[in-house]
Amino acid sequence: MGRQTRAAMFQQPGCAINQSKPEHQRAKGCSPRSLVPGAAAGGCAFDGSKIALQPITDAAHLVHGPIACEGNSWDSRNSQSSGPTLYRTGFTTDLGEMDIIQGGERRLYRAIKEIVQRHAPPAVFVYTTCVPALIGDDVEAVCAAAAERLGTPVIPVNAPGFAGSKNLGNRLAGEALLKHVIGTVEPDWRTPRDINIIGDYNVSGELWQVTPLLKRLGIRVLASISGDARYREVATAHRARATMVVCSQAMVAMARSLQQDYGIPYFEGSFHGIGETSSALTRMAELLVRQGAPPSLIGLTQDLIAEEEAKAWDRLEPYLPRLAGKRVLLYTGGVKSWSMISALQELGMTVVGTSVRKSTEDDKDRIRDLMGEDAEMFGQIPAKELWRRLTSGEADILLSGGRTQFTALKTKTPWVDVNQERHHAYAGYVGMANLAQQIDSALHHPIWAQVRAPAPWEGAEAAP
Amino acid sequence: MTAIIGNGKAATTNPARSSAPLGGAMAFLGIDRCLPLFHGSQGCTAFALVLMVRHFREAIPLQTTAMGELSTILGGAENVEEAISNIRQRAAPRLIGLCSTALTETRGEDAFGDLRLMRERHPEWSDMAVVLASTPDYAGGLQEGWATAVEAVIAEMVPEGRPDPSPLQVNVLPGSHLTPGDVEELRDIVAAFGLEPIVLPDLSGSLDGHVPRQYVPTTLGGTEVDDIPRMGASAVTLAIGEQMRPAAELLERRAGVPVRVFDRLVGLRPVDAFIAALSEISGRPVPANLRRQRSRLVDAMLDGHFYFAGRNVAIAADADLLLSLGGFLADMGCTLQAAVSTTASSALERVPADSVVIGDLDDLERAGAGTDLIVAHSHGRLAAEHLGVPLYRVGFPVFDRLGAAARVTIGYRGTRDLIFRIGNILIEGHEGHESPGHGSMERAHDGIAEAPLAVD
Numbered sequence: 001m002g003r004q005t006r007a008a009m010f011q012q013p014g015c016a017i018n019q020s021k022p023e024h025q026r027a028k029g030c031s032p033r034s035l036v037p038g039a040a041a042g043g044c045a046f047d048g049s050k051i052a053l054q055p056i057t058d059a060a061h062l063v064h065g066p067i068a069c070e071g072n073s074w075d076s077r078n079s080q081s082s083g084p085t086l087y088r089t090g091f092t093t094d095l096g097e098m099d100i101i102q103g104g105e106r107r108l109y110r111a112i113k114e115i116v117q118r119h120a121p122p123a124v125f126v127y128t129t130c131v132p133a134l135i136g137d138d139v140e141a142v143c144a145a146a147a148e149r150l151g152t153p154v155i156p157v158n159a160p161g162f163a164g165s166k167n168l169g170n171r172l173a174g175e176a177l178l179k180h181v182i183g184t185v186e187p188d189w190r191t192p193r194d195i196n197i198i199g200d201y202n203v204s205g206e207l208w209q210v211t212p213l214l215k216r217l218g219i220r221v222l223a224s225i226s227g228d229a230r231y232r233e234v235a236t237a238h239r240a241r242a243t244m245v246v247c248s249q250a251m252v253a254m255a256r257s258l259q260q261d262y263g264i265p266y267f268e269g270s271f272h273g274i275g276e277t278s279s280a281l282t283r284m285a286e287l288l289v290r291q292g293a294p295p296s297l298i299g300l301t302q303d304l305i306a307e308e309e310a311k312a313w314d315r316l317e318p319y320l321p322r323l324a325g326k327r328v329l330l331y332t333g334g335v336k337s338w339s340m341i342s343a344l345q346e347l348g349m350t351v352v353g354t355s356v357r358k359s360t361e362d363d364k365d366r367i368r369d370l371m372g373e374d375a376e377m378f379g380q381i382p383a384k385e386l387w388r389r390l391t392s393g394e395a396d397i398l399l400s401g402g403r404t405q406f407t408a409l410k411t412k413t414p415w416v417d418v419n420q421e422r423h424h425a426y427a428g429y430v431g432m433a434n435l436a437q438q439i440d441s442a443l444h445h446p447i448w449a450q451v452r453a454p455a456p457w458e459g460a461e462a463a464p
Numbered sequence: 465m466t467a468i469i470g471n472g473k474a475a476t477t478n479p480a481r482s483s484a485p486l487g488g489a490m491a492f493l494g495i496d497r498c499l500p501l502f503h504g505s506q507g508c509t510a511f512a513l514v515l516m517v518r519h520f521r522e523a524i525p526l527q528t529t530a531m532g533e534l535s536t537i538l539g540g541a542e543n544v545e546e547a548i549s550n551i552r553q554r555a556a557p558r559l560i561g562l563c564s565t566a567l568t569e570t571r572g573e574d575a576f577g578d579l580r581l582m583r584e585r586h587p588e589w590s591d592m593a594v595v596l597a598s599t600p601d602y603a604g605g606l607q608e609g610w611a612t613a614v615e616a617v618i619a620e621m622v623p624e625g626r627p628d629p630s631p632l633q634v635n636v637l638p639g640s641h642l643t644p645g646d647v648e649e650l651r652d653i654v655a656a657f658g659l660e661p662i663v664l665p666d667l668s669g670s671l672d673g674h675v676p677r678q679y680v681p682t683t684l685g686g687t688e689v690d691d692i693p694r695m696g697a698s699a700v701t702l703a704i705g706e707q708m709r710p711a712a713e714l715l716e717r718r719a720g721v722p723v724r725v726f727d728r729l730v731g732l733r734p735v736d737a738f739i740a741a742l743s744e745i746s747g748r749p750v751p752a753n754l755r756r757q758r759s760r761l762v763d764a765m766l767d768g769h770f771y772f773a774g775r776n777v778a779i780a781a782d783a784d785l786l787l788s789l790g791g792f793l794a795d796m797g798c799t800l801q802a803a804v805s806t807t808a809s810s811a812l813e814r815v816p817a818d819s820v821v822i823g824d825l826d827d828l829e830r831a832g833a834g835t836d837l838i839v840a841h842s843h844g845r846l847a848a849e850h851l852g853v854p855l856y857r858v859g860f861p862v863f864d865r866l867g868a869a870a871r872v873t874i875g876y877r878g879t880r881d882l883i884f885r886i887g888n889i890l891i892e893g894h895e896g897h898e899s900p901g902h903g904s905m906e907r908a909h910d911g912i913a914e915a916p917l918a919v920d
Binding site for chain 1: 473474475476477478479481482483485486501504505506507508509510511512513514515517518521522523527528529530531532533535536543544546547548549550551554565566567570571600601602603605675676678679681826843845846863
């Protein structure tokens with residue numbers, strides 16, 4: 001990718017990181033941390049771009065690269081659809097040696113054509129990976145030519161892996177939408193309560209734990225970017241009255257552009273936890289009223305919050321005594337850190353430490369507010385350190401993603417999945433009960449007493 | 465004669481193939497105190513890592529040279545050097561298994577030359593082995609990457625020249641289509657003849673799912689690094705799967721160890737051939753327990769053959785696994801209605817199907833309409849859902865079922881278990897909707913108990 005584009009990606013004066021920096025540093029903007037060979041972990045920019053866009057359920061998602069990029073990663077996330085399933089189909093140009101020698105453009109064009117002819121999707125997203133970027137395939141030109149000849153939007157997403165982190169990929173995906181998609185379709189009708197939700201990918205159907213609430217308030221999700229999305233809805237995002245950003249750092253740039261280009265104000269919020277959900281709904285209502293929605297929306301929202309909070313606490317009641325005072329180690333990132341902390345505190349649990357890998361300064365301030373000044377925040381924990389923390393017994397349970405799952409289990413520590421592959425939905429008032437139930441089940445599972453006890457012949461020497 | 469055909473598509477749709485570097489890393493994971501390292505962007509490592517974690521349900525040691533934009537333009541040798549130094553310091557492995565990727569191979573880096581120069585600059589590296597496998601993603605798949613890594617280990621670590629042979633020592637080179645459970649079974653069978661196997665790689669020691677007492681940053685268990693140079697002294701090399709032939713032949717060229725390739729260890733006749741060979745190599749008769757196991761397999765074939773007869777199966781797998789399981793299913797009376805291989809191989813000519821398509825799971829789905837059973841890895845679930853046909857999960861990755869690594873399908877015992885498992889799926893599928901041909905056979909079978917015995 002061009003250096004200029006990349007530099008531009010990091011000039012986000014509105015980004016929380018930059019805002020929180022002292023004046024003299026601010027001009028530099030933020031840049032991706034350089035990765036240490038032999039001691040790095042995490043996904044690449046392509047990964048990030050795919051995470052952000054693949055939940056657009058009726059589009060075809062074509063990965064232009066050798067087999068590894070799609071073959072090793074497809075069909076692994078749990079983004080749900082209420083209808084179309086084309087997004088689950090893994091498409092790749094699967095570049096071979098000859099394609100690399102001769103250039104991959106011809107194969108790319110043929111692949112797009114095959115997909116359009118066979119599946120007639122409303123759009124094809126084409127993801128550039130390292131190899132075509134390196135050999136200089138003009139992906140944008142192929143996409144433009146294909147779109148014209150085939151009469152279907154073909155959107156280039158230029159986020160090859162070597163460009164940087166997953167986070168950068170999220171942003172580049174947002175850029176692709178702004179440049180090629182948003183503003184190309186007008187909604188059939190408009191309401192003063194149309195919103196965009198950016199950064200929720202409907203993992204395990206979390207979006208559906210929230211949309212019924214919005215429906216009761218007469219709020220319409222005009223464009224979800226991109227959980228359970230349809231292409232044409234995404235394309236109408238420029239007509240929303242307000243935007244909610246659910247995962248702060250990654251997609252805030254996109255919300256900012258929508259504000260700049262189309263005057264759509266945004267706020268950052270979360271649907272994890274009772275208090276956070278209520279706060280998000282309140283801010284959404286206030287923002288919409290300021291944008292011209294009837295002022296009665298605020299009262300309506302307050303009524304709904306009161307009713308739903310009461311129900312939510314009722315549902316939590318059986319779990320609270322069982323979770324009270326239990327210590328949690330939270331290993332996730334970004335907005336999830338603070339929103340999860342507040343949810344866990346509502347359950348009466350103690351968060352003994354949290355990772356802030358992808359969190360902004362803003363996020364960190366909120367964590368300090370919630371956990372107190374001496375809150376332990378850490379970045380990447382090497383597996384060895386994680387092992388030490390867990391075996392030392394400083395936490396009763398680890399909440400993290402699949403990558404650290406087996407480190408936790410080997411130390412015989414209860415574990416609950418809070419990342420992308422999770423199979424339970426924890427959003428909104430309903431999701432809280434699911435979270436409580438999952439944590440309760442993990443903590444009080446009958447296996448712990450069995451697997452922690454040494455074998456009879458091991459005598460006093462304790463098992464790990 | 466089996467026709468081997470391409471799918472002619474520009475868009476691979478629902479890929480069946482995993483990448484070659486992933487296969488290379490998996491092979492390195494079968495060596496004790498090893499740390500595999502991808503020379504590529506960190507995404508290459510992240511995807512392979514996550515997929516192996518989900519399949520094996522284990523923490524997987526795997527590192528990256530973390531190629532960025534700048535190093536991609538200027539060359540990645542510095543990244544390799546820094547990565548190896550960092551890993552040596554932090555993890556102190558006995559072996560670093562370096563796998564190239566499409567990114568670095570497309571750049572045309574002379575990784576072998578670079579590595580030689582690095583070694584000269586770093587005499588302190590002499591306390592560990594560094595093996596480089598050339599595994600560009602654009603050529604081959606998991607199986608080829610695995611085989612390349614094993615070849616690279618032999619080229620790097622087995623000295624040239626024929627040492628004094630140890631008549632009881634044998635090399636066993638299992639292909640990527642064997643699970644850790646299979647490898648353990650294989651070693652037990654070989655050892656039952658009093659032979660001393662050196663198994664390379666040995667996933668049964670490292671990825672068998674055990675709970676270690678402390679944290680280890682490398683693999684824990686697997687082929688002992690010190691055993692590898694001794695492989696030249698073995699009486700014979702037993703290569704399991706066509707994919708392991710080049711590695712075995714390399715050993716033969718380097719140290720004069722004769723080669724025997726066994727392309728299948730699933731099914732009565734192939735296992736018989738293997739057992740007979742072991743008996744001949746060891747000069748010992750077949751032990752009683754193996755004879756008993758054979759008899760049990762024969763009995764299971766007799767009990768089970770009704771349910772396999774005339775059933776149509778659609779199967780997609782890496783070439784050697786395809787031959788192994790496709791051959792078994794045909795032996796049991798099934799018809800391979802569709803056979804899809806991820807890559808080309810001479811093994812495919814022996815797959816008992818009219819044709820084998822080198823393709824993807826979309827090819828499987830299209831050719832698999834109306835079959836009784838789909839045999840593929842976990843991604844086959846989409847095809848199975850669409851066609852409404854049961855899926856029997858095999859190979860890699862299997863991320864949505866427990867115990868993929870522990871499953872044994874080789875030898876007499878493994879084959880018998882496989883008959884039971886697949887047979888039960890076919891019985892279950894059949895209970896809902898009886899097809900006339902099969903139904904009559906089942907009635908005949910059920911009728912045995914009630915039929916008056918013909919007594920003279």
